[in-house]
Amino acid sequence: MGLDTAKLRKRILGEHLPLLLCLLYFAALAPFAEGFATSYNLVNVFSAMLPLLVLATGQTLVMITAGIDLSATAVIAMASVVGAMIISGDVGWLAGNPLAVPIGIVAMLLVGAVVGAINGTLVAWFRMPPFIVTLTSLMFFSGLAIWSTQSKAISALPHSFLILGGNDWVTLAIVATVVGGIHILLTRSLYGRWIFAVGHNPKTALVSGVPVQKVLVGAYIAAGLIAAVAAILITSRMESGSPVHWQRNLLDVIGATVIGGTSLYGGKGKVLWTVYGALFLTLIDNSLNLLNLSHFTIMMVKGLVILAAAMLDVLRNRENG
Amino acid sequence: MNTGKPSIKTALRFDSIVKEFFGVRVLKEVSFEIGEGKTLGLVGENGAGKSTLMNILGGNLQPEEGSLWFGGQPFSPRSPADAEVAGIAFVHQELNLFGNLSIAENLFVNCFPTTGGLINRSRMFNDTSAALKQVGLNLSPDTPVDRLSAGEQQMVEIAKALARDARLIILDEPTTSLTDIEAGRLFKVLRDLQQQGITLIYISHALEEVANLSDDILVLRDGEVVGNGPKSSFSQSKMISLMVGRDIDHLFPPRSHTPTRKPALRVEKLGRKGVVKDIDFTLHEGEVLGISGLIGSGRTELARILFGLDPVDSGNITLAETSILKLSPAARIQKGMAFLTENRRDEGLCAEASIADNMTLVAAPRFKRGPLALVNRESISLEVTRYREAVRLTKSAQNTQQVKTLSGGNQQKVVLAKWILNQPKLIILDEPTRGIDVGAKYEIYSLINQLTQEGAAVLVISSELEELIGICDRILTMRQGEITGQFNQGEFDREKILAAAIH
Amino acid sequence: MTFLRNPLLALTCFLSLLLGGCGGGSSDDRITIGVAFETLQTEYWVAGFDAIKAELEKRDIRILEAIADSDSNRQLQQIKTFVTRRVDGIIMVPKDAKTSIPAIKAANEAGIPIVLFNRIADREGVEFVGVQADNFALAKATVDYMVEKARETGRKHKAMVVLGDMGDHNAIGRRDGFFAAIDGNEDIIEVVARVPSEWNQEKAQAGVVNAFQANPDISFLFTSSDFLFPSIVSALKAADKYHKIGEPGHVILGGFDGDATAWQMMQDGYLSATGVQDVYFEAEASVQAILDLLEGKEVPELIRDPGFVIHQSNMEAMKDRMWGAVISSGN
The missing domain is CATH 3.40.50.2300 (Response regulator)
Structure with a gap:
């Protein structure tokens, strides 16, 4: 009996700790935050979580290779602007064309793939540090997006496009496909094994016949594509293409991934953990808004809560290690 | 003060020391003593409790029962700092120096001599020079440590111990990464230390070294003292049988197989400027070919070129009658090559990953199914079970356990299993038994035998000539990037081989 | 189990501390108005925010506040939070004319009157009262x-x-x-x-x-x-x-x-x-517009602040x- 509870405890603390934290946080705040536990609000929480979750899943992929992708929000800006320039009923190049929406979506995905390919090539073939490479991409493509629109938002997007991020069920289906796909990729496929091996030890991976450079480029392209999917959802939800959508949320993306338990040093990470991390951050944001704290208090409290969660993680690792 | 002659005082005494981890006794009432100025040779297989014992002495671990006496006083170090203050110094297998700092800074890294709060550099340099002279190193104190060879770094570690007036120095596998010449220098320095009356504990798998250096021998097995006494009462084979708990008549299993005449690998006129030159040889199916040479002779570089990790300027490499010169390592693996590198930690393992993931890394592409390249988990786990038995991995290890938690010998078995699982036709082994114990070595030799019986060709690179003589059908010597000699089984002569490799 | 207890205990303590500081949301019968600003980075917005707060306090109206930090997505979440808390009206400074439309839509769908303070949005399928300088x-x-x-x-x-x-x-x-x-x-x-x-x-x-x-x-x-x-x-x-x-x-x-x-x-x-x-005029007009809308009175789509040189x-x-x-x- 002792063994079983110990095993269960280890499993909960090792695998599902962030979920436990979410539940605990929810239970602790429900009596105080008015409307926290209402179905309207819970739908809100889940709907707000979806774009963050998609982005954090891409981040997880890159982080497992011991990299980081700071360019995610620049992909959103660039893809959002490019997509809207194509499909907008006002100023779109293909305004009124029945194929505008599919072409726009393909173009947005292409933007993500191109940015990812640039990042991956510089990291894998030129052996530049991922932090610098993606930071540069972030600056360049955010700047390009603002410059090409003169920081104006582009609206009048076709109705068929607005469904993608506006209807929670459609969004959920898209997100579940992406997140589930990456989960299967990481846990079941050859490519997933290679990603972990490269993250653990690229030298060993190379000697063992893993195409290290291709794996790295692939991971960054995948992350770029995933960020483009997020761009589609966000552009649709905000009913406008804009170079400033989500520009201040980059650290939420990285935060959700790391709080979930994915290691910044590579080789360790799970999509499920990232789901928990995204849920945790969204819950914090939502609850602090409900508590009617001032903006600056929210930022401070959020920092402290994340610190507390990270500290708990350190304690947990010390116990296990 | 201490003349040391008339009655030998006890320097260190372990009295019924017991240590438990999670309820498992890893040290079972260990008792022994070392006389002042004497050298104790400590031997035992990996996992016998040597490290635990030394960690207790170094203050990293505290015993559950028993007592420790040092210099006639009860001694219970709570931290490494306590041990250092008492005059105990460690020279580790994995060197613990800061590569970016100078020798002098390394020597005084946590006790810089100061005057008025500032570091007194001239005193630091003078003290360092004196300590370096003692260990026979003719180097400037501001040389950065990462410019030193492994052997020189070892000497710096010893100089560090001397600079801190250590009375007891523990050497843990000090010769693992040294060339024969460097090892010779180390032994000379150790003899000097013995003359000066410093007490030594010498831990090594190289039993010959232990026998040469020590006054007394202590053999540990499964956390118990199974042999303790003056070295005269221990023959090498007695040490081995005590260590492994059964009789091993020979260090090497008998070669039951004779090589074919069918070439597996043909190397012609292979050259790379400044690295290797005019390398010509043929390796046959079922043959074990050894390469002997000093560090820097080009032996490891040759292996890396053969495997496609380093570029080549001229010549040709033919595997199974087709040239592989232009192929990537991955493509060579597909053609049946395998390469166990000399550096297990950096290039052989993913230390944080599980045993199963490490074992299946090379062969994983063979288990992919469908357009998504999903890996068939059932068949892959069957292979893991099969091959961990084949390499005799310790039964206590779980497949999901991290590789870094295993002993050196078991880690090496995982690397071997990783390659064998892909059923290679040609396997290159660079220092396959470095830093692992006698029992594991024997098992690895048996495995090499078994591979050749199944028709594989094996190329072994080793610093230990005894090992090559014990397991090879043929030995090539290398010096300065060239092959300088070839010796067939039956004409192996230690002196002649060494002469070809060194002069 | 001691390990499990300690950090979780710590977290619980931390949370209750947090809550002690904010007092929680005890409901009362007063009218509640949510005020959502895009930013408080310039003096102008601070002055406007303070003017609205003063106006609401004068009329004994409960205030919920939210600052979007120049992020229209966050503003959307904040407006949805106001809906969750069933505010009676919303005064909002939109991020810009276009990207804030989904937020206005969320208020419209919940049937909550919304006034845009000083900056207005495009009227693309959304309803609001704008209060704006000419x-x-x-x-x-x-x-x-x-x-x-x-x-x-x-x-x-x-x-x-x-x-x-x-x-x-x-x-x-x-x-x-x-x-x-x-x-x-x-x-x-x-x-x-x-x-x-x-x-x-x-x-x-x-x-x-x-x-x-x-x-x-x-x-x-x-x-x-x-x-x-x-x-x-x-x-x-x-x-x-x-x-x-x-x-x-x-x-x-x-x-x-x-x-x-x-x-x-x-x-x-x-x-x-x-x-x-004239921020004082604009603040007063915004609050009055919401109260009028709640009483079912007719309110013009755009209230002009004439201002002065x-x-x-x-x-x-x-x-x-x-x-x-x-x-x-x-x-």
């Missing part, structure tokens, strides 16, 4: 005064205009007001520089410096917002163009908003005129209604 008329009146002063100098002037974010209706109105005032006065005013600022200090500064390099003889400058004055003044000083009215080399300066910097510059004799938005000759008389002057005297 940017065009006020900017035109301000520049008219500047042109009059220019004419008094009896010589020709080269002019520079610092523009705002062109996604913002206010910025467009002010730009159009500026050119309407110049129209017909081309005999003495030639516009040689249009500096885009996107409501950003650094961009404004760089643009003004560049414009002076290209046209060192610019002597007429209008900025679409007073909050850009610190960077404009530093650029003027760098070009040795910052002199008082009447001194040689003086550049005729005009602005919009009426903030504390502008008030100081006016007192010191550097600034000729600025168009003042404050200039060297009327500054003493008008200072009590200029929010920048009020803030300054409050300190």
